[in-house]
Amino acid sequence: MKLESLLKPVKWMDEQVLRQYTKIxxxxxxxxRNIKALTIPLSLVGYGLYVLPITPLTLGYGFYIGTDxxxxxxxxxDTTSGEVIIDNPLLAIYRKLNNATxxxxxxxGVAMTTxxxxxxCRGLAGKENLSPESFGSFCLGLSFLSTTSSIYxxxxxxxxxxxxxxxxxxxxxxxxxxxxxxxxxxxxxxSLEGYSLNQ
Numbered sequence: 001m002k003l004e005s006l007l008k009p010v011k012w013m014d015e016q017v018l019r020q021y022t023k024i025x026x027x028x029x030x031x032x033r034n035i036k037a038l039t040i041p042l043s044l045v046g047y048g049l050y051v052l053p054i055t056p057l058t059l060g061y062g063f064y065i066g067t068d069x070x071x072x073x074x075x076x077x078d079t080t081s082g083e084v085i086i087d088n089p090l091l092a093i094y095r096k097l098n099n100a101t102x103x104x105x106x107x108x109g110v111a112m113t114t115x116x117x118x119x120x121c122r123g124l125a126g127k128e129n130l131s132p133e134s135f136g137s138f139c140l141g142l143s144f145l146s147t148t149s150s151i152y153x154x155x156x157x158x159x160x161x162x163x164x165x166x167x168x169x170x171x172x173x174x175x176x177x178x179x180x181x182x183x184x185x186x187x188x189x190x191s192l193e194g195y196s197l198n199q
Contacts, residue, residue: 014103019160021152026161036072039150043069046147049139064101067094068147071154084154098151106152109144112137 025035047065071094076085086092116138123130 010103013107015160017103017106018152018155018157019163019165021149022156022158022160025153025156026158035153035156039153040069040072042146042150042153043072046143046150049143049146064097064105065143065147067097068150070094071098072150075154095155099155102148102151102155105144106148109141109148112141113145114141116141 025038028038029035043065047069071091074088074091075095076087077083078085084095086095116134116136119128119134120130120138122128123134
């Protein structure tokens, strides 16, 4: 099995998330607001929630957040086409890095935030002891979500809004497969009685 076919579901899910962030970005800009007023705070919140002991892995994530912050401040879009203007080779590398890793990091953020929140609620309810790991997991999950939200908003793609939403495609497919076809009616049988070939 080729790597391309294995990554196809991940790419599809990434596109669905990107579509939703594109809608959010469009609504934001339709009100006359600058998208940087949204992406820069998200980047900085992601960095502020970055509460990890110093290890090579956490330093790598710190660098990743740094690339997002640089993109938030430096990246520009063409006002007519909406395309990103790549005027710096370093920004192009950061953009590729962010694009390749944004969905796995987003999914991890959702999982860690949910787990941390459940652990905190169980601790507050007295079912478990509250541990620093629960708060750490929750904060790191929020950091992942905040950083990837900033990335998705910067990578928004207006062309995705022209495509039919995924739920509409799924609904149409189910409707087509479950549509009741009319029962075939038997053809009427005519008797040959009283019919003469000599007429």
